[in-house]
Amino acid sequence: MKLPLLVTMGDPAGVGPEIVAAAFRRGQAEACIAVADPAVLRRAGAGMLAVIEGPADLAAVPPGCLPVIVPPGLPPGLAELPWGRVDARAGAAAAACIEHAVRVLRAGEAAAIVTAPIHKEALAAAGVPFPGHTEMLQALAADAGEPPPVRMMLANEELRVVLVTIHVALREAIELVSFERVLATLRIAHAAAAAWGQARPRIAVAGLNPHAGEGGLFGREEIEIIAPAIEAARAEGLDVAGPFPPDTVFMRARRGAFDIVVAMTHDHGLIPVKYLGVEQGVNVTLGLPFVRTSPDHGTAFDIAGQGVADPSSLVAAIRWARAAVAARG
Numbered sequence: 263m264k265l266p267l268l269v270t271m272g273d274p275a276g277v278g279p280e281i282v283a284a285a286f287r288r289g290q291a292e293a294c295i296a297v298a299d300p301a302v303l304r305r306a307g308a309g310m311l312a313v314i315e316g317p318a319d320l321a322a323v324p325p326g327c328l329p330v331i332v333p334p335g336l337p338p339g340l341a342e343l344p345w346g347r348v349d350a351r352a353g354a355a356a357a358a359c360i361e362h363a364v365r366v367l368r369a370g371e372a373a374a375i376v377t378a379p380i381h382k383e384a385l386a387a388a389g390v391p392f393p394g395h396t397e398m399l400q401a402l403a404a405d406a407g408e409p410p411p412v413r414m415m416l417a418n419e420e421l422r423v424v425l426v427t428i429h430v431a432l433r434e435a436i437e438l439v440s441f442e443r444v445l446a447t448l449r450i451a452h453a454a455a456a457a458w459g460q461a462r463p464r465i466a467v468a469g470l471n472p473h474a475g476e477g478g479l480f481g482r483e484e485i486e487i488i489a490p491a492i493e494a495a496r497a498e499g500l501d502v503a504g505p506f507p508p509d510t511v512f513m514r515a516r517r518g519a520f521d522i523v524v525a526m527t528h529d530h531g532l533i534p535v536k537y538l539g540v541e542q543g544v545n546v547t548l549g550l551p552f553v554r555t556s557p558d559h560g561t562a563f564d565i566a567g568q569g570v571a572d573p574s575s576l577v578a579a580i581r582w583a584r585a586a587v588a589a590r591g
């Protein structure tokens with residue numbers, strides 16, 4: 263039997279519930295189960311819902327009904343929260359959906375998780391000790407042992423970008439750029455490419471400093487940290503080049519010179535991807551023992567509840583998750 267995908271609702275005050283509802287309404291979320299508060303989905307424009315205990319009940323869901331698993335411990339009154347505001351109850355609900363989805367997935371009842379956007383301030387207001395999905399899923403994947411090394415990748419039709427650092431202040435991110443972290447990123451990026459059928463992806467590494475340090479004139483991280491990590495990866499047989507100036511490497515990758523770009527910080531890597539269009543990007547967590555994808559955009563509080571949010575990126579995330587599951591065999 264083909265296992266379903268679990269789609270978490272995200273922050274109830276953001277566009278997450280309405281893009282989930284829209285994807286189902288348009289028939290673009292086949293064999294998916296929402297992990298959500300049914301009242302939140304109704305407020306977001308979902309049609310008929312079928313609340314089920316778990317994926318085993320999916321066969322009994324009437325056609326046209328959106329199947330929903332309700333996680334335990336959701337705060338009351340979520341469907342009455344004002345749209346577009348940070349609220350600790352919304353953060354707690356978003357976290358409860360993610361935790362429950364991982365539980366169901368790890369019990370072998372689902373194939374992958376697709377997460378609708380959460381608001382990081384709401385998550386923090388709820389006391390959740392992780393800045394985003396990536397760190398939370400890493401911790402949930404740890405079981406009793408060490409958390410696996412994971413990396414964020416944003417991908418669209420033209421670029422695939424893997425990040426060395428993500429949700430920290432820029433000063434801290436610079437401190438975090440180390441030989442080990444860059445090398446681990448290269449290994450993770452290389453291994454992940456098997457999911458889209460590339461055994462030996464051409465990886466370009468963007469530098470940290472302007473013009474990749476301009477031979478040491480504008481910073482020495484390229485010489486002392488990044489180039490040695492690239493050499494070590496090459497010695498392991500990986501096809502890695504760089505460090506290249508961050509302002510031009512994406513242009514070259516987009517023209518086809520590279521399959522993946524590794525970038526040192528969140529905004530170095532994500533601005534080029536998001537600039538190409540919020541509707542086509544997919545956020546993929548690499549290194550997890552399961553498949554997790556997400557739209558590339560956030561909670562879009564400025565338009566939440568207006569019914570104008572575009573579900574295309576969520577649909578792309580669903581497609582990516584299915585393909586990644588199939589590639590895992």
Ligand SMILES: NC(=O)C1=CN([C@@H]2O[C@H](COP(=O)(O)OP(=O)(O)OC[C@H]3O[C@@H](n4cnc5c(N)ncnc54)[C@H](O)[C@@H]3O)[C@@H](O)[C@H]2O)C=CC1
Pocket residue numbers: 277281377378379380381382383395540545556557558559560561562563564565570571572573
């Ligand atoms: N996967 C996730 O959970 C993600 C969460 N976030 C979080 O979301 C929150 C808000 O982030 P922002 O920086 O404001 O970025 P955002 O992506 O929520 O919004 C940026 C702009 O894009 C527009 N937009 C976003 N999604 C859209 C859609 N589906 N259809 C039409 N327009 C859309 C918004 O209206 C806004 O003008 C933050 O807490 C951020 O950390 C951001 C990215 C991913």
Ligand SMILES: NCC(=O)COP(=O)(O)O
Pocket residue numbers: 380393394395396397532545556558
């Ligand atoms: N810019 C993407 C982003 O911040 C999403 O983070 P996560 O919730 O997927 O960890």
